Amino acid sequence: MENHCDHIRFCQRQPGWQEGRPAQIRRKQQQNIRQHRKPGRYRIFKLFHHPILRHAINRAIHKMAAETENKPGTPGDPQPPATQERGELLTAQDGLLRTPPALREKIAIFKSGLCLVARTHAEDHDVISAIALARRLGHHIYPPQYVDLGAIRAVYAEAAEAAKPKEAAGASDTEMKKEVLDILRQASEAGTSDVHLVVERGQTMVWFRRDGERTPIIAHPWPASHGHQICRAAYAMADVADASYEQFAYQAARISTGLPEGIQAIRLQFNPVGTDGRQLVMRLLYNKQSAGDNFEDLGFFPEQIEELALLRSFAVGIVCISGPTGSGKSTTLERMMRALVKENPGDHILTVEDPPEYVIPGVVQLPVSNAHTDEQRAVAYAEAIAAAMRSDPDRMMIGEVRTKASADLAYRSALTGHAVYTTVHANDAISIIPRFLDIGIEPYLLRDPGIVRGLTAQRLIRKICPACRKKVAAGSDLPGDLAARLKKRLPDAEIYTAGPGCDKCREGFKGRTVCAEIIMPDDKILELLTTGRKMDALRYWLDELHGKDMMHYALKLIAAGLVDPVEIDRKIGRIE
Ligand SMILES: [Zn+2]
Known part of the structure; x- marks a missing residue:
């Protein structure tokens, strides 16, 4: 039939x-x-x-x-207005009823009281509660008319189209972009790494992160609407972004043109906050001018500088630097590359970075093509590493290993006879191998000390200003039992803390120093690490191999009067 x-x-x-x-x-x-x-x-x-x-x-x-x-409405019902006089779209993206994107697929409410609901979502809880909310807010809403999903979509497309020319014609859009640029200029002049903007509970706050510390930069919060406008303007300036700005979505974007001098790109992350708030985090990527080509200025100790030189002398294997964001890993890598160029003038050195942070003369720097989702970036990254491997390199620097694909490629390059330098997010040097296992590298690849050459970790610690630092008198100025703990570890040292600040510093601090640890693994430590015995490996490194960890060097920095012990307690670990 x-x-x-x-x-x-x-x-x-x-x-x-x-x-x-x-x-x-x-x-x-x-x-x-x-x-x-x-x-x-x-x-x-x-x-x-x-x-x-x-x-x-x-x-x-x-x-x-x-x-x-x-026949909209039953005969007894009040008649909703004809379509041409339906008025402002209350559920629009900027409408009075702040409506999340998912709901905008199902319902459209106009100021005139006209309410269109997608037939397939007539019974949806969020549709019913949206109508109830509109009524609670004092809007007169007619009984819904049921239409196709396509009709709802058309309503929003029309509203978006109508909003566009108005925005372009208004001077406010240009003004807001200028304001975003002003914030970025201020941030870059202050040496800021990140700008944080949070719109929450009707107000907007802005912070700068400098030398790892986050400080508010406006004395009084701005109104929420101003914060929202800035977010919108920043999004409009992006050259890599989703098709449209969505206040209730997590969105990533990137601005790489028209920026103040010295900034090569801005990485933007937009997050929804609470019911109608927004957070914008802007990471400033500078065209860094290298401040030197040695490791002393960075704060490495002489024996560590020798160890780094030994690591550079290996023609095959992996050297991995770990630490959280903002711990100076890429600066250390950059110095390593500069030293390699000097020590091995004939070598073909390739780097794969997202994006290249420093210009390193004598090195071919391959960028990762623009990608704005994590998946796209991971694919683009792996492609760039594979391309570098096919380009006959002697040594390679891979900016960061984040995924199994990039980690696999890094190891394959080392196994095929190259020297590879890279970074990974891990807390300390002993956690790098467990981190690689987590990412999905086979344990047998991590067991050969001829391949795993160096595991290092580092932090950046603010240095106290020598002009206004304060000498700690009999332990009275330190919080809690810190004085007693210091007495145990550094019985004879003169301890200094940050001063009140003077014309030579900012709030008692001036510059930063690296605090690092370097493991040169042997068979046994790799065996312990790849079989899940991290604590045994740590004990073996400290006791048998006489390893010096970050705390060892942190105490040396305190004893030299260079850093504040409170800062060490907070950033390296509890001084015991
Ligand atoms: Zn000072």
Whole structure:
């Protein structure tokens, strides 16, 4: 039999509808039917499953629905206005009723009271509560008219189109972009790494992160609307971003043109906050001018500088630097590359970075092509590493290993006879191998000390200003039992803390120093690390290999009066 309409197709499927169900559910349903089986009742039950009757019922329902659509409202109801006088779209992206994007697929409410609801979502809880909310806010809303999803979409497309020329013509848009640039200029002049802007509870706050510390830069919060405008303007300036700004979505974007001098790009992250707030984090990527080519200025100790030189002398293997964001890993890598160029003038050195942070003369720097989702970036990154491997390198620097694909490629390059330098997010040097195992590298690849050459970790610690630092008198100025703990570790040292600040510093601090640790692994430590015995490995490194960890060097920095012990307690770990 040929199908005449959708209803018949639908009805014909009915008798066999149970066939696809799992046997267990089918048995349960048949059991239920048997329990209800009484004379007469089962016959009626069966009758409703009869294809012809179901078809008739369905047709009647559809006919009723179609009639209701054509005639909005029942005769007694107040008539909603005609479409041309429906007024402002309250559920628009910037409308009075702040409506999340998902809901905007299902419902459109106008100022005139006209309410369009997608037929397929008529019973949705969020649709019903949106109408209730609009009424609670004092809007007069007519009974909904049910329409296709396409009709709802068209309403929003039209509203977006209508909003566009207004925005372009208004001077405010240009003014807001200028304001974003002003903030960025201020930030770059202050040597800021990140700008944080949070719109929350009706107000906007702005912070700069400098030398790792976050400080507010406005004395009084701005109104929320101003913060939202800045977010919108920053998004509009991006050259890599999603098609449209969505206040309630997590969005990433990137600005790389028209920026103040010295900034090569801005990485933007937008987050929804609470019910109608927004957070914008702007990471400033500078065209860094290298301040030198040695490791002393960075704060490495002489024996560490020798160890780094030894690591550079290996023609094969991996050297990995770990630390959190902002711990100076890329600066250390840059110095390593500069030293390599000097020490091995004939070598072909390639770097893969996202993006290249420093210009390093004598090195071919491959950028990672623009990508704005994590997946796209991971793919682009792996492609760039693979390209570098095919380009006959002697040594390679891979900016960061984040995914299994990039880690695999890094190890494969080392196994095929290259020297590879990279970074990874891990807390300390001993955690690098466990981190690689987490990422998905096979343990046997991590067991060869001829491949795993160096594992290092570092932090950047603010140096106290020598002009205004304060000498700690008999432990009274330090919080808690810190004085007692210091006495135990550094019985004879003169301890200094940050001073009140003077014309030579900022709030008692001036510049930063590296605090690092370097593990040169042997067979045994790699065996322990790849078999899940991290604590045993740590003990073995400190006791048998006489390893010096970050705390060892932190105490040396305190004893030299260079850093504040409170800062060490906070950033390196509890001094014990
Ligand atoms: Zn000072």
